Amino acid sequence: xxxxxxxxxxxxxxxxxxxxxxxxxxxxxxxxxxxxxxxxxxxxxxxxxxxxxxxxxxxxxxxxxxxxxxxxxxxxxxxxxxxxxxxxxxxxxxxxxxxxxxxxxxxxxxxxxxxxxxxxxxxxxxxxxxxxxxxxxxx
Amino acid sequence: xxxxxxxxxxxxxxxxxxxxxxxxxxxxxxxxxxxxxxxxxxxxxxxxxxxxxxxxxxxxxxxxxxxxxxxxxxxxxxxxxxxxxxxxxxxxxxxxxxxxxxxxxxxxxxxxxxxxxxxxxxxxxxxxxxxxxxxxxxxxxxxxxxxxxxxxxxxxxxxxxxxxxxxxxxxxxxxxxxxxxxxxxxxxxxxxxxxxxxxxxxxxxxxxxxxxxxxxxxxxxxxxxxxxxxxxxxxxxxxxxxxxxxxxxxxxxxxxxxxxxxxxxxxxxxxxxxxxxxxxxxxxxxxxxxxxxxxxxxxxxxxxxxxxxxxxxxxxxxxxxxxxxxxxxxxxxxxxxxxxxxxxxxxxxxxxxxxxxxxxxxxxxxxxxxxxxxxxxxxxxxxxxxxxxxxx
Ligand SMILES: [Zn+2]
Numbered sequence: 001x002x003x004x005x006x007x008x009x010x011x012x013x014x015x016x017x018x019x020x021x022x023x024x025x026x027x028x029x030x031x032x033x034x035x036x037x038x039x040x041x042x043x044x045x046x047x048x049x050x051x052x053x054x055x056x057x058x059x060x061x062x063x064x065x066x067x068x069x070x071x072x073x074x075x076x077x078x079x080x081x082x083x084x085x086x087x088x089x090x091x092x093x094x095x096x097x098x099x100x101x102x103x104x105x106x107x108x109x110x111x112x113x114x115x116x117x118x119x120x121x122x123x124x125x126x127x128x129x130x131x132x133x134x135x136x137x138x139x
Numbered sequence: 140x141x142x143x144x145x146x147x148x149x150x151x152x153x154x155x156x157x158x159x160x161x162x163x164x165x166x167x168x169x170x171x172x173x174x175x176x177x178x179x180x181x182x183x184x185x186x187x188x189x190x191x192x193x194x195x196x197x198x199x200x201x202x203x204x205x206x207x208x209x210x211x212x213x214x215x216x217x218x219x220x221x222x223x224x225x226x227x228x229x230x231x232x233x234x235x236x237x238x239x240x241x242x243x244x245x246x247x248x249x250x251x252x253x254x255x256x257x258x259x260x261x262x263x264x265x266x267x268x269x270x271x272x273x274x275x276x277x278x279x280x281x282x283x284x285x286x287x288x289x290x291x292x293x294x295x296x297x298x299x300x301x302x303x304x305x306x307x308x309x310x311x312x313x314x315x316x317x318x319x320x321x322x323x324x325x326x327x328x329x330x331x332x333x334x335x336x337x338x339x340x341x342x343x344x345x346x347x348x349x350x351x352x353x354x355x356x357x358x359x360x361x362x363x364x365x366x367x368x369x370x371x372x373x374x375x376x377x378x379x380x381x382x383x384x385x386x387x388x389x390x391x392x393x394x395x396x397x398x399x400x401x402x403x404x405x406x407x408x409x410x411x412x413x414x415x416x417x418x419x420x421x422x423x424x425x426x427x428x429x430x431x432x433x434x435x436x437x438x439x440x441x442x443x444x445x446x447x448x449x450x451x452x453x454x455x456x457x458x459x460x461x462x463x464x465x466x467x468x469x470x471x472x473x474x475x476x477x478x479x480x481x482x483x484x485x486x487x488x489x490x491x492x493x494x495x496x497x498x499x500x501x502x503x504x505x506x507x508x509x510x511x512x513x514x515x516x517x518x519x520x521x522x523x524x525x526x527x528x529x530x531x
Binding site: 008010041076077097 | 267268271276278280281282283284285286288289292293295296297300341344345349392393396398
């Protein structure tokens with residue numbers, strides 16, 4: 001029996017640029033060209049004005065932890081070998097939110113309000129690259 | 140204040156737990172039969188059936204959609220409509236609001252609302268994976284290992300951060316619920332539980348421990364909503380539907396910007412105003428749980444703790460048997476069991492049971508008004524319903 005495969009994003013026509021940028025180690029945010037709304041996650045139409053004139057802008061790649069948890073047991077299929085891992089909601093400095101993982105030094109003791117910096121994690125055996133976050137270096 | 144248009148006049152429920160030999164259909168018709176008989180009705184008195192969504196078996200859910208219960212219960216050519224209502228965990232409040240509106244508009248006189256599911260008999264990993272897709276974004280959340288226990292954990296962390304609530308206070312919610320479940324023959328967990336038992340159980344997703352995570356279960360419950368004008372002729376003490384408020388705040392929890400409150404303050408304001416009943420006049424809180432953080436957040440939003448922090452209020456025993464505000468007296472999903480959509484239905488049926496004076500050992504004395512709450516998916520919405528022994 002082979003191990004279950006972790007779920008991977010299946011990009012839509014409008015989200016494909018986000019995942020392509022991640023493969024190039026860039027974090028981007030969808031933006032409405034009609035009303036300037038910053039949109040996360042990418043949508044088919046602008047949720048503010050329903051325009052279909054949408055594009056992408058570069059994100060700074062920094063933000064803070066809005067909330068987080070360390071998964072210790074009972075993960076969904078495909079994540080058994082990754083325990084313990086940290087799931088977090090990141091509020092980016094552009095004031096949009098996204099779910100991600102906290103990785104690297106200090107991840108297991110990260111706290112709400114900690115500053116974070118984006119990094120990129122290629123999922124082994126796939127062409128998916130996930131934007132993940134590390135605790136920011138102290139200034 | 141709104142004039143009362145409907146009331147619940149009959150309830151039915153089968154025990155919650157692991158019952159692999161009991162089919163969903165068996166449980167559904169048994170609970171429905173009990174509710175119809177409890178209301179003193181016969182099947183052909185029912186003019187609408189609103190079965191709520193079932194998750195474990197697609198085939199059974201399709202049967203619910205396609206009038207199977209009407210045929211099984213003798214309502215062919217008498218029921219005017221069979222229509223599924225589904226809002227996940229919020230279906231309790233949602234189906235009652237729909238039934239109340241159908242009756243107010245003269246579309247129906249007596250409506251059967253029923254839930255049955257067998258999520259407790261799914262293999263354990265299938266249960267985890269099923270609930271890792273209910274309101275979890277496949278593209279934006281599932282790839283990071285998100286799942287339902289993490290939803291409860293993410294909300295707990297933010298709530299604790301903003302309010303100063305402690306892990307022991309979260310554990311106190313589980314203990315309060317268990318004390319009620321010990322008096323409930325339909326509950327799955329009826330053995331004593333202490334704060335130490337909860338705090339000593341295995342960590343699942345920080346800060347949540349195993350005994351703060353609900354257990355999936357099989358179960359069914361049903362109730363009859365009738366025109367308020369005739370309710371008193373069927374039932375000694377009907378549970379009148381007085382007010383409802385609700386707000387959808389997100390689909391994916393990572394897009395929620397006020398995770399320590401959600402929409403409960405707004406929903407409560409709307410429900411209290413419609414009912415003409417304020418928090419000081421509430422004697423029973425039937426609060427959707429699933430994880431201990433949600434009752435605390437709901438108590439805060441409903442302003443039910445006399446200015447105290449909800450965590451301190453629960454830890455002081457105020458919501459336990461003998462306390463000043465009995466809460467979720469069936470034991471909630473944490474102790475009665477999480478039957479999918481039905482966890483919330485059971486919490487609401489318990490409020491009806493209390494108002495109808497049929498709660499046995501758990502009966503709350505001097506009860507007039509009760510509040511019920513619910514939320515679906517990853518707590519995508521906040522519902523508040525006010526119920527009463529008195530019509531307006
Ligand atoms: Zn726009």
